[in-house]
Amino acid sequence: MIELFNGKGGLIEGCIERIDRTGLDFVALEDPKLVPPLSTKWHVFAAFGTLKGDRADWLLEKCTELGAHSVTPLLTERSPSISENRVDRFRRVILAATKQSQRLHEMILNPPTKIVGLLPLLAQSKLSFLATAGATPVVSVLTSSRKESSGLMIVGPEGG
Template sequence: MQGLVTIRLRFADLLTRQWLKPSSLRAIASSSPSASDYTDQSRGGLPRFFSEQLPTSKGGVVRVQGDEFWHMTKVLRLNMKDRVELFNGKGSLVQGCIQKIDRAGLDFVALEDPVLVLPQSTEWHVFAAFGTLKGGRADWLVEKCTELGAHSVTPLLTERSPSISENRVDRLQRVILAATKQCQRLHEMTLNPPTQVHGLLPLVAHSQLSFLASAGATPLCNVLTSSKKGPSGVIIVGPEGDFTEKEVNMIAEAGVKAVGLGPHRLRVETATIALLSTLMLWSNSQQLSNP
């Protein structure tokens, strides 16, 4: 018991140290960032919101309305002179503050010139048959693909997953935007129109790498160990019930490499995220070792 009291006292002592005081933390957070800071898209910082239009230079003003205006003023209770960031989903970001608020929207004034961050050289395009998934599972799949850094996601239409509703596509676009802001990503992931299996084959032909999640195939890690190609390509995950034999043959003939993800049967969303996360980690390690 005495030892527990001692631990609590030591922890309380840590909280009183100067380097942990809130004023010190605010000073660190408010320091002016350089352009290179924006390349680390996982960093924290000012609240970030989406706007198709950005000020072209310091002192420029843009109008913010709709959902973002509601989120800024009603959810986060931001007020005039509060500092925020705006991004356009295409790599541009600008810091500024709220200049004016009225019932219809607010005016954002730039406190610096916009910064343009180039997209990552790694591009993984996800084709997954998630059109028939229920209970928010498709939302989860798209959200995590956004967070992990997929370049695009395409709903794959197959004989066992033949359609996806228009309402779901609209909802998924909103999920992508929310996830983009949450994970501090500057380039919005593309949600492509649904495509049939034969529609993805031309992209496979022009990709450096292409993988199909398949039970019993050579483990993905073994395949990557021997790969000498660049870390970009196509990821294909079939529907619940898997592809038909005809579809599998069509994909294999296009040159797609079947890879295994372990001994268990995985759901569509689990297989997609397992495959993508492994490839993103591998891609990052490749870039670090070959700058």
């Protein structure tokens, strides 16, 4: 028995009937379902254009696994650009993390944006967090603040 999902809410249960060198035969045991996304929609804005090694991959994996609705790379003075090759890599990392965590809705990777692009979103958001060194931990703030099902979380850049 296996479940197949497409990252857009589509889910179908079935079983593998046969496997050979050319592929496999899948038999659906029920009609496909369309599962709506959860009501929680946290948008994460992360300044990580110049993260070294696989730190950006790790960040995207964790955002996906923890249920972020979308991630937007921020372009800052210290991270002025992100190559198209790197954006493609980010998409592959998100897809792999979506599959690994069996998430039915793939996290959205928004195009890289400058901080000024956040201003309209900040004005519309009921709850926004900006991560800074020495700030109160987010968990403490969330437990003491009103319950919101959506909001913005802004992190970075590396080095302040």
